[in-house]
Amino acid sequence: MNIKKYRANTTREALEKIKNDLGEDAFVLETKQIRTKGFLGIGSEKQIEVSAATPDSVAGSEPNNEPARDLRDKKLNLSDSSDAGPNSIEGGEENSQPEVQRDTDTTLSEARVQFTNSAKPAFYPSRKDVDAVEISSRAPRVVHSKPETTKQLLTVPEETAPETQPKQVPLVSNRELELLRSELREVKFSLSSLAAQRGTPNGNSVDLEAQGEIFDSPFYDTYLELSSTGIKPGYVREHLAEVIEPFKNGLIKNERILETVLLNTLSSKIIFEEDPLQLAKPAVLALIGSTGVGKTTTIAKLAARVALHEDKRVELVTLDTYRIAAVEQLKTYADIIGAGCHVVRSVLELEAVLRRLPDDATVLIDTIGKNPHDLADQFEISDYLRSRHDIRKCLVMDATTNPFDGLAALNKFSMYGTDCVALTKLDETIRPGALIEIISEGGLPLTYLCMGQRVPEDLRNANVENLASQILRKDFRAEIQNSLN
Numbered sequence: 001m002n003i004k005k006y007r008a009n010t011t012r013e014a015l016e017k018i019k020n021d022l023g024e025d026a027f028v029l030e031t032k033q034i035r036t037k038g039f040l041g042i043g044s045e046k047q048i049e050v051s052a053a054t055p056d057s058v059a060g061s062e063p064n065n066e067p068a069r070d071l072r073d074k075k076l077n078l079s080d081s082s083d084a085g086p087n088s089i090e091g092g093e094e095n096s097q098p099e100v101q102r103d104t105d106t107t108l109s110e111a112r113v114q115f116t117n118s119a120k121p122a123f124y125p126s127r128k129d130v131d132a133v134e135i136s137s138r139a140p141r142v143v144h145s146k147p148e149t150t151k152q153l154l155t156v157p158e159e160t161a162p163e164t165q166p167k168q169v170p171l172v173s174n175r176e177l178e179l180l181r182s183e184l185r186e187v188k189f190s191l192s193s194l195a196a197q198r199g200t201p202n203g204n205s206v207d208l209e210a211q212g213e214i215f216d217s218p219f220y221d222t223y224l225e226l227s228s229t230g231i232k233p234g235y236v237r238e239h240l241a242e243v244i245e246p247f248k249n250g251l252i253k254n255e256r257i258l259e260t261v262l263l264n265t266l267s268s269k270i271i272f273e274e275d276p277l278q279l280a281k282p283a284v285l286a287l288i289g290s291t292g293v294g295k296t297t298t299i300a301k302l303a304a305r306v307a308l309h310e311d312k313r314v315e316l317v318t319l320d321t322y323r324i325a326a327v328e329q330l331k332t333y334a335d336i337i338g339a340g341c342h343v344v345r346s347v348l349e350l351e352a353v354l355r356r357l358p359d360d361a362t363v364l365i366d367t368i369g370k371n372p373h374d375l376a377d378q379f380e381i382s383d384y385l386r387s388r389h390d391i392r393k394c395l396v397m398d399a400t401t402n403p404f405d406g407l408a409a410l411n412k413f414s415m416y417g418t419d420c421v422a423l424t425k426l427d428e429t430i431r432p433g434a435l436i437e438i439i440s441e442g443g444l445p446l447t448y449l450c451m452g453q454r455v456p457e458d459l460r461n462a463n464v465e466n467l468a469s470q471i472l473r474k475d476f477r478a479e480i481q482n483s484l485n
């Protein structure tokens with residue numbers, strides 16, 4: 001490798017030297033500004049240092065000589081860069097300014113120089129007396145040299161060696177190695193937790209080898225998107241693993257993967273229950289739950305649906321005498337719907353009202369909203385309701401609740417003998433899947449879905465399709481996509 005470095009006050013001077021020394025076919029490898037040593041830094045001067053090689057030596061670093069030949073056809077212009085700095089190399093065309101990488105540690109700019117005495121392109125403000133060297137209007141190709149070649153390039157012949165040898169930086173620092181090691185540890189950790197999931201609670205083992213493919217396209221997008229709806233990533237992985245083979249066999253199309261995985265996840269994790277109010281024998285339904293989760297509103301929705309759409313008799317009973325407004329709220333709904341309304345203050349009063357009501361009436365009981373961590377004064381009513389198997393107890397859960405509080409509510413309100421769950425405020429969260437694990441683990445069937453304040457429109461019976469379409473709402477997906485990007 002015959003590489004030489006030339007120093008001069010201007011690039012033009014350096015190029016002249018190169019031309020005289022190496023001939024007109026020489027290649028410029030690098031141009032940089034250096035400072036000559038002075039005495040204790042005094043008297044040091046700025047100079048231009050140009051590294052150049054003859055075509056044979058550069059072509060030799062390529063697997064074949066094609067690029068070198070290509071470059072022979074390209075005219076390159078180098079202007080005097082002593083004013084503008086060593087990196088200021090511009091294209092011959094106006095507004096076209098190809099940048100040449102000059103980092104000799106890793107790359108080698110393949111700019112072939114042809115010296116012309118006539119061309120004087122307008123490159124720099126101070127171009128008046130510059131004898132320009134032509135530069136290609138197209139950006140020169142940056143060639144990544146092989147490690148050995150780089151090493152060789154860094155070995156500068158003695159007579160042209162610069163005062164300060166470029167320092168060879170180690171390829172990987174100790175810190176990077178440490179980081180890599182800790183990342184490896186994390187990967188191992190994740191793999192072992194995956195392995196621990198091989199036996200799922202329902203006995204279906206998850207194929208660990210198949211799970212590896214989950215992290216490849218197109219499965220990984222589905223994994224990310226469904227996980228970000230709040231559905232437990234472990235559930236998503238489990239059901240993604242099931243679609244890998246059908247996808248490979250062409251049984252599932254790419255655009256159906258997400259939907260298929262979601263439907264499979266929901267139907268395998270959640271028990272969906274038919275609306276108990278639709279059964280032949282009208283049911284008595286009590287709504288239980290924390291303050292403000294939507295019990296009274298859901299009662300109004302249910303009452304309106306039964307009374308107005310099914311033209312059946314509806315009786316509303318409220319135990320929520322703690323707030324006057326709560327009684328008024330229920331009475332207002334009862335008036336609009338044309339339902340009976342009864343206010344009771346004790347278990348005895350409740351029992352008396354229930355006994356009086358006709359058998360053909362659909363009875364909806366509104367209970368007091370309570371902090372699930374403070375149910376000490378609720379034992380009487382909870383014992384009563386738990387003992388009444390003919391009264392269905394529906395736990396109302398707000399879908400915006402975080403899973404930990406959801407789990408607490410599910411456990412605490414179980415003292416009422418809760419039989420099913422209504423999920424409200426699905427319209428208020430982009431992570432409607434977050435409570436799915438809680439409901440699934442709790443083992444209670446899901447009965448109703450509420451997704452707004454409108455009575456009775458924003459009420460659906462819970463089933464796989466209704467819940468899936470709520471989770472995949474277009475506006476939510478757009479937000480999820482934004483957050484993923």
Ligand SMILES: Nc1nc2c(ncn2[C@@H]2O[C@H](COP(=O)(O)OP(=O)(O)O)[C@@H](O)[C@H]2O)c(=O)[nH]1
Binds near residue numbers: 289294297298424428
């Ligand atoms: N966005 C939305 N708001 C709801 C939903 N259900 C109830 N709400 C609102 O939540 C608030 C509390 O509802 P309420 O029925 O009084 O709760 P309660 O204390 O459990 O009886 C009210 O402003 C309702 O309009 C729902 O599904 N979506």
Ligand SMILES: [Mg+2]
Binds near residue numbers: 297320366369
């Ligand atoms: Mg209420």
